[in-house]
């Protein structure tokens with residue numbers, strides 16, 4: 415029975431992404447962000463004096479030759495930013511084609527999409543030297559709109575229960591998972607029907623799917639943000655009511671928390687999914703507009719002879 419419990423726990427953990435375990439990929443991402451942002455901060459600091467000048471003063475600044483968009487360093491920022499914006503599209507390739515097969519889960523590819531979606535625009539901002547004019551300004555502001563709206567998209571994406579590969583779970587799968595959690599809790603806590611009902615009635619998370627969309631999202635956001643606090647409350651209750659201790663208490667708390675998160679996501683699912691659909695409808699056209707003007711901009715620059723070191 416111990417073995418079958420462990421197998422179930424493993425399956426479930428892989429299926430619903432609310433696990434608290436830190437994996438190697440997440441550590442790699444944190445290091446990647448820290449190093450990239452430190453490098454970025456260094457470049458901003460180095461050019462701060464130039465970036466703070468007005469358009470009239472710029473040509474007379476000593477850094478003008480290197481930091482202007484066509485300068486050696488400024489142009490380099492543009493190339494790095496553009497490459498990042500292109501690498502970001504690998505997510506769509508992985509999601510929509512079989513070129514990469516089943517290599518890596520879709521949610522990890524999305525994490526990489528987000529990394530390039532944040533760092534790419536940041537390098538493009540350095541390339542513009544904080545001044546944008548002309549047609550390319552449309553591409554620039556579309557880029558900013560897509561990147562900032564991405565934060566909302568990421569939040570919505572997270573609210574939809576997914577399997578280990580990042581695919582959406584069907585309603586049937588969600589219910590099955592919920593049953594698995596219940597069985598696990600029953601085994602872990604050795605509960606009778608009455609006790610199980612009492613445990614399930616405990617309202618750790620509160621969402622009303624009929625409240626305004628703003629309030630609903632705010633509740634979901636806050637409850638995700640304060641998850642450690644909810645974990646603490648559930649743990650305290652399990653310890654007081656069921657007198658659990660040590661490893662049992664830890665296991666039961668994790669299962670109960672996952673079950674409650676799943677139930678809350680199920681409650682809000684219809685509204686989250688329909689909002690996510692509209693979000694896609696906005697996110698994609700801005701992205702397409704941005705890429706089209708970006709291609710024209712790069713094409714004209716190369717045609718005019720701005721080929722950097724090539």
Ligand code: HEM
Nearest residue numbers: 506509528531532535557560561564565567568571698701
């Ligand atoms: C300028 C930067 C960005 C561009 C051009 C861009 C472009 C795109 C495109 C074209 C898609 C559709 C992918 C597809 O379904 O094939 C997409 C999806 C998405 N992006 Fe971005 N993105 C950018 C930045 C970001 C950022 C910064 C975030 C998060 C903070 C983000 C989060 C997402 C999410 C959550 C999806 C939906 C994934 C899905 O439903 O499969 N994006 N993005």
